[in-house]
């Protein structure tokens with residue numbers, strides 16, 4: 001497809017010859033010798049680049065440039081300067097023109113300047129599309145007062161370097177908020193590194209965080225760059241901070257006090273510049289009272305606190321979230337789904353959502369995979385919820401044998417316990433007062449699984 005160039009000049013002879021030259025070189029060219037009409041044309045048509053004469057009677061090039069830049073700034077404008085207009089051309093560039101050429105220039109130079117400008121625009125547009133896709137994936141949806149306050153807080157704290165502690169149940173969006181803070185900060189171009197303190201055994205976590213030198217301990221076959229160093233200049237997100245061992249808490253505190261990392265096996269500490277965001281679904285003040293979390297570390301981390309309430313406390317967020325996930329998964333799975341019926345929405349609003357937004361997202365994904373309808377109906381939602389029944393729905397298990405009803409409840413109860421304990425088998429088994437083998441057996445029997453659950 002040929003690129004479209006808009007040529008504006010009062011010199012019609014020059015205009016026509018330039019148009020011919022560009023067309024021979026596979027460009028499409030539209031010309032205008034009337035500056036006022038040119039504004040309307042620029043407003044109504046799509047161009048990849050504009051070549052604009054600096055000196056014209058009536059509205060001159062500088063005034064026209066000003067008007068064009070008011071309309072849009074993504075189309076590069078190259079000024080065409082005649083004799084003695086170089087200072088004006090420089091002024092135009094200061095105002096936002098892409099470059100300038102001289103009428104007397106070798107036509108091949110004009111081609112090069114034009115191609116460069118169009119290439120730059122292409123890259124700009126590609127970047128905008130990618131950014132829009134990322135923004136969509138990481139956008140925080142919700143109309144509740146709680147979410148609006150969180151969005152305001154993100155904006156307020158993003159530009160500082162203050163440490164942030166994000167609290168909230170599993171699946172409420174803690175990681176999403178951490179990413180939003182990073183993406184809105186001056187560190188946005190630098191890495192965002194996430195580490196889940198509950199998913200890595202305590203002995204390995206130290207090396208994951210701070211790194212090690214080859215030979216520092218048995219099995220350290222090569223140097224390993226810890227997450228603090230990987231995140232240098234950017235943001236480190238420590239998820240499930242409440243699960244960090246007391247020894248490691250002490251080491252983390254030292255890093256935060258000195259902004260230096262002690263790589264295992266390396267005698268010299270290394271300076272780092274990392275913004276720390278921590279998250280937990282546990283009650284840290286309670287862990288402090290139980291002697292499991294250091295109070296000094298808590299105060300270091302808790303400079304700014306963002307608490308995300310569970311979804312059941314903000315049902316007004318369910319319609320916009322459902323809409324968001326429907327659009328997202330309809331596109332992913334190429335389905336014709338456009339919306340959801342009022343009745344189906346009511347069922348979603350009444351659900352308990354112990355797994356919060358992650359659970360809602362999974363339910364919508366499941367419905368979209370299975371449906372071919374344009375509007376999701378109540379039956380489809382009920383079926384999708386059926387595999388993860390809530391306490392509310394279980395109380396209506398009429399028509400089933402007692403054995404079946406009890407089994408359903410047993411499955412539900414085990415699932416909820418696992419969720420509450422972030423899928424840690426040992427903790428969940430303890431809470432259920434059964435041993436871990438029995439829990440594994442029941443999980444197998446009921447087909448309960450989470451892809452990345454942790455064996456603690």
Ligand SMILES: Nc1ncnc2c1ncn2[C@@H]1O[C@H](COP(=O)(O)OP(=O)(O)OP(=O)(O)O)[C@@H](O)[C@H]1O
Nearest residue numbers: 139140141142169170171172173174175176357358
């Ligand atoms: N307000 C929101 N708008 C859109 N999507 C959301 C929102 N909150 C959460 N999500 C989505 O829900 C899922 C779970 O969110 P996230 O992983 O951030 O939760 P979390 O609190 O960090 O969970 P965990 O404690 O289990 O690590 C993600 O897919 C996330 O994109």
